[in-house]
Each structure stands twice: as C-alpha cells, then as structure tokens.
Amino acid sequence: MLSVRIFGTDATGRIFSESVSTVNVSYEGAMLNGVNRPIKPGEIIGLTYGKNKARFRVQWAGQPGTALEGQIGVQHVGPPQSIWGLPERGLDEQGRPSTSLPRLQPRMNCSTSAELRPVGQAPMWSKVGDISEGGCFVEMMIPIQPGTRLKILIWVRDNKVIAEGVVANTRPGFGVGIRFTEMSAKDATCLKEFLKSLIQIPARV
DSSP states (O other), X not given: OOEEEEEEEOTTSOEEEEEEEEEEEOSSEEEEEOOOSOOOTTOEEEEEXXXXXXXXXXXXEOOTTSTTTTEEEEEESSSOOOSSOOOTTOBOTTSXXXXXXXXXXXXXXXXXXXXXXXXXXXOEEEEEXXXXXXXXXXXXXXXXXXXXXXXXXXEETTEEXXXXXXXXXXXXXXXXXXXXXXXXXXXXXXXXXHHHHTTTSOOOO
C-alpha cells in the first residue's frame, strides 16, 4: 500500500486535492482507496507519488453503500508507464516485487461468456478475453479483490466448463486474472478440446 495524492475536479465541479492510498498498482494504472470526493468515470485527474507525477483517467468509481465505496480504478493517460518505481517484472497483487515464473500454459485469445460466483457475493456475468488450462482473464470494469475465491462457469461451444478458482490479479478498468484451483476430469477434457480449436488464433502477448 502506497500513500499518494490525487487532484482535479470532482463530480460537483469543485477542485480538490487529497491523500489516498493504493490497493494495487501496475504500469497501466492503479486501484485507489480512501477517495472521499465523488468523481465521475472518464474524468482526468492528476496523481503524485513522491517526486513523480502523472495524469490518469478514472475508469470506474465504487458506488456509495457498496463494498467498493471510496475506491476508484484509474488508467494512465498516454502510453503505459510507471511512476511507482516498478521493476521490469512488476509487482504482485500484494504490491511486492513479483518472483513468479512465466505461465506454464500459454493463454489463447477468445471471446466467450462466463458467470462468476464469488464467495459471499452476488453472481455476475462477463466475457472471457483469454484462457488456458490453468486460468483465464475475465473482462470487467469493476474488478474483484485479489485472493477472492469463486466458482466460474465458462461457455465453450455447446458445453459449459465449471471450475473453482481464485482471483490472482486485477487490472482496474480491464478485468481480473483467475487461476483455476479445481476442475473435474470431464470439464478439463472439454477445456482442452476448446483450446485446440483456438490454436490458429494468435495468443495475446
């Protein structure tokens, strides 16, 4: 968790400047907590961390009365960059230098429906952007917190693959990376056949 300062114009048209903290950060953006001003998605705000300063676009804002109240997701305006002093390998979901190895299974681009059932939360529908035998990336504007355990149902052709999983990482304004933790042999075979059908589609870098 890092202490940063954000400034700009809030949803009421008032100029503001306040200290907040990060939930997670990346080269593309960040998820911030402790925001006491109403800020509209699409608004451009400034952010300073130490001597570094950059402009960000607000991708989403947690609604009052929800678990995400006081949180916003922001994305760098312009090419991806880091004002956090991240090493090339980036940070993990706890904000620590990542020591993870490359994925054992390459992700394949796809576009298919999915239903997420996070523990203790209402089900939600979304789209899978890429997938492998070990996990997938689910597109959503308001991400689920890293570490959240869930059940995911993925529609593959005329079949439905069901898996237990955990949110491994988030990209505010883009979605969440989910790591599969349990899957039946039947569903695993179905997923493998689906991946074979995608082999001609270039994988996402």
